[in-house]
Amino acid sequence: MDALAPHPAGPHRLAGSVLAPPRLVLAVAAMVDIALHARPQPVSAKALAVRHALPPRHLEAVLQALVHHGLLKGLRGPHGGYELARERRRISAGDIARAVLGTGAPGSTAASPGAAPDSLADLVVAPLVAEAAGAYLAALDSVTVEDLCGRAEAAQVAGPRAGPDFTI
Numbered sequence: 001m002d003a004l005a006p007h008p009a010g011p012h013r014l015a016g017s018v019l020a021p022p023r024l025v026l027a028v029a030a031m032v033d034i035a036l037h038a039r040p041q042p043v044s045a046k047a048l049a050v051r052h053a054l055p056p057r058h059l060e061a062v063l064q065a066l067v068h069h070g071l072l073k074g075l076r077g078p079h080g081g082y083e084l085a086r087e088r089r090r091i092s093a094g095d096i097a098r099a100v101l102g103t104g105a106p107g108s109t110a111a112s113p114g115a116a117p118d119s120l121a122d123l124v125v126a127p128l129v130a131e132a133a134g135a136y137l138a139a140l141d142s143v144t145v146e147d148l149c150g151r152a153e154a155a156q157v158a159g160p161r162a163g164p165d166f167t168i
Contacts, residue, residue: 024101026054027065030066035148041081042082044081067082071099092140092142097140
C-alpha cells in the first residue's frame, strides 16, 4: 500500500462508541500505524492524516498528547515525524487511553453536580462506574501495540511490517 494512500476502508473505520470514543480509536490506530511504518524514517502527521482520511490539525492534538505522556517521540525537521518512544510490547492500549482521555479514563467517578454527598449517585452509581472503568482499563492494559500490529498484519490492513523492533 502506498505510504500516502488513504486506507480502502475509508474514514468510517475510525468511528467510536461510548466505550471507545473517537479520540481513543484514533490514538490507538495512530500508534499501530506508527509502529508499523516508522522504520527507517519517522511517520509524518501528513502521512497519518492521509491514511486515516483526517485533517492533520485533528490528528495533531492526539499525537501531542501521546508525546506528552512518553508514548511517542516527535522529531522535527524535513524528515521529521513520529516514532514510538518505547518498544511495541511495552505500550498497552490502556497506556494510550490514559494519555488521550485522562487518568481516570473512561469516565469519571465524580458525583453529579449538585447531588447530595450521600446521594444514590455517590453511594451506588459512582462505585459501579469506577469498577467498570477499572475493568475497561484492565482489558485495554492486556493488549499491547505489538498485539495490535499482529492483528493488523493478519487482517492485511497494515502493509508490510517495518521489521523487528530492537528499541531498548
